[in-house]
Amino acid sequence: MNKLFVFALVALLTVCAWADGLSISQKVDNMLFQGRYANGEIVVKYVEGSFAAQNVDTRSVKNLGNNTFCMKLRGDMKKTLVQLLQDPNVKYAEPNYLYKTMATPNDAKFNQLWGMKKINAPAAWDTKSKGKGVLVAVIDTGINYKHEDLKDNVWVNEAEANGKPGVDDDGNGYVDDIHGMNGINQSGDPADDQSHGSHCSGTIGGTGNNGIGVTGVCWDVDIMGCKFLGADGSGSLEGAILCIDYAVENGAKVLSNSWGGGGFSVALRDAIVRAQKKGVLFVAAAGNSYNGELSYPANYCMATTHNGQTYEGLDNVLAVAASDQNDGKASFSQYSVDAAKSGDMIAAPGTSILSTVLGNDYASYDGTSMATPHVAGAATLVWSNNPSLSAVEVKKLLVNSGDTLEWSSGWWGPKFNVQRLNLNNAVKQSK
Template structure:
């Protein structure tokens, strides 16, 4: 909670000067302080600023026992509920899961089917109560709510008299100003899921393509904020007529004041969608607020992954959590016009908020209870969620729309219709044309109508195929065409443009179609390696007036190894090139194709497919899902890949003695620049293992970043004793308690915290006498101890790692002494006078570099 503040509900709910004076007297009687603000959403509720040095808990007790106080409570602190882990629509598995991330096909919210009914409305306002929103983000700007009175008013003036100055996009209650810009990324990420602008050719699409997002900030860059500021956000959202609020935060205590405010927002018709929390707890036993408030306008949301399984971090509750929604590895907007993945119930919550907004967009008269019932009554029931939430199901926004009887009112897309290949004459009497393949909801059939503007005898009528190819046209004549599409509900697109084409006259001088030639399948590696890679490619099958008779040739123009060639003309549109190289990322190739007909009329060369890189593309591999351990992710990686390790404590096999295997990869926490992430992404050696062992010549492009490495320990075995009468072997040296770099390995180690790690040089074992002979043979000399180097990081003379912005504390080196030689007798425990012990081994050996050791060289 916030020290020095109390939320107090006074029995006196008046709003005049005498009421203010009466409440001030009550504060004085309770021990003093000032009433910093009175809230209007709950009459009588105020924030009291206590005198400096006042014990907040004692003050709460004093206020609770003062006449005229209904209740007093601490100003609890809350935190974001994320695990910070259109051109990119394929990344949005939660909207439309085709198995693209390795999950279960259709483990999604059926967004495309819903979008065939509606894509949203500007009349629906979603208040995102969070860390703020990047209101200038290109995928959010068009969907930001604006207060027009302030937008068109005077700076530094409360133009609409709502009590807030310059609140154009919302308000920042943390800093008490009108600029709710996001300085964390959490609120912007949630907003992109709710209302990323759809069908704009870039980035992502939110559940609502069209909506208004009100930015209300109360969480700081660190992700934390106070109850009093959260109350101000809910009050503002209610005052400014937001339809619902999205609340991806929690973790404070039970606040009666916050509960009263949320209940009051429900009385105004507002839904409060809340994240269920990321503690992997049962909320029925350990409530999580605000999601656990038993109010009918609160919807509590848990998280599922791309296989419809509860996300490992997600809370649950058969009676306290309402439904699940996708929340693992969600791709969305972040500040600066960028995009990133995040995981958490914070990411599940905005899917439900967006779905509620989409339902409201078709009928603004729906009550919050009707919208809530539509969402909860239409889930996809899943066996994996049995006993985990009230509905035992995952959100399905399409089914929610059907629950409020929304019919298909949307035409296919694109609308207007567009051309894939414009009408093109390919001879004396033949014309070819092709529309783009229209998209509608999955499973919905689409038809096409090609219309000849200047001669209806050449209209196609409605047909299933997007291609119209026929003869019978007059020679040397110009024809003009347009095309439209419709779905099963006969929702029609507008017509396309209406280009014209002219048939040849006398002699065919026209090339095949398409012209220029087009690719059907881009060049791709299908076999070979090194400098003998085989690459296959395929041109679009060309058509001409004469059936058959077209030929193809392919050209590579880069001049890189194996390139710089033009093939001979061939009948097949498929071509395989060999002798190319994948030995380095810098080798890229550029291919183009050309087609000719039987009359030797060539098309133009296709658009070159440049920068074809046969080197494997980089991948992002995440731990602990889908890879259970850091080593498992590295084992699957290739050069250039990134392994992202989500917050948690990692120990045991696969998470210690981690081997980069010589790969040029990055292994990092979610955000090495964020101290809270580094502090909570922990590799624990449990006093028996180091964290990383570099020994395969890794270079600066092998990167470790953003971890806390603790309790690392390297202790090699002591030397063995010898019989009879021989000296004990020396102990083994121990180098690098947390990280070891040997054999020319020079990785980059940055932004890591290395603490409580030890390099422990072993002592030699004692020499032994021979117990089988008499007189007794003295035990040999005990083995010598050996040295320890680099309690934190060890670098041998051949290794020069780059170590940046790391903290190394409380690390040490230890060298144990050698053991003494033992004396032996024929019978156990019965030494004789001539049973003589050997000499002790050397004392502790040298130690070097408690924090870091660099070998000479």
């Protein structure tokens, strides 16, 4: 054999080994570095049939389903993660990452819903499409299900509503989950204590044509509240997984996710994959950190390499960037040129968006959080107009029917095209 060829082959194998040969300790360091997490808490997935928490010094263990557990540790977090990742019975272990809302309240006047006009919603409403028949889950701080402009469009779990108080009548693990669930305390009450989730809900489905308040993208819809973000606007990986699985298992077709942070999580990606397998569309905020990269979970739409392993992009994830009143990129909005080119990102109005909050009040917020429910509502409306569409088809239709905008990737960067939601086009093309 040619000596030069052998030398080149050895060199290539050495480079490959170096590229993928992160030690377990280095992988754990990467996990701990990439985002905020709950100190002393980890999420672990075991192979089927193995014994959970074996040889792990824990204060408590919570079963998240799918052979996945959230553990509160007594011992050193890094040492425990290294130990678990060496165990052949462990599929993965990672920190219990923390997430936060993606909105910034402001004091703008509440005199118009400019975003609805910008996405050509009035013309879509003239087509009689209103949103009924498709369940949309708002995974967030909860929902103000008593708000006068939301209450008629809040999902009702009939088995619990007509059952016995204090009893898990439908056997889904949550007692009296009439309007959704709370992943923080694992109760059946998704009451909002922050306003962010209620604001998103109003953009999706503020009751239309009732003479009061605002009008959502869908006039007549069922909105499920799934709470995992607390009064401070933050929540954990553990709660996010519980919310996603609950929504999917209870029939939601569209998941609206106006939150992010934490970095790449295998556990969270797994939950979105489970939703993907059930034909569910996962709509996620691009992020508010000004840069040209998507935050997680929006970035799961793109292929990525994490700790030496490559994960393909998920085709049921649609990232949402925020546009302003002039169709420019909102100053705060994250974005991805690659995602815009591949049809995995769309833009929607996200500045001075008026919607429902706590009490019977209304407020204007900014954020990709506010852009996201415009798109989640549009997906719901499109699906109600044509239930035969798949999640991927709904995603492609929303993007392809949008209006083409030219954005700049920073003052130093090149321009690129992004599609801004056009509700009327989407509804028309869904037939």
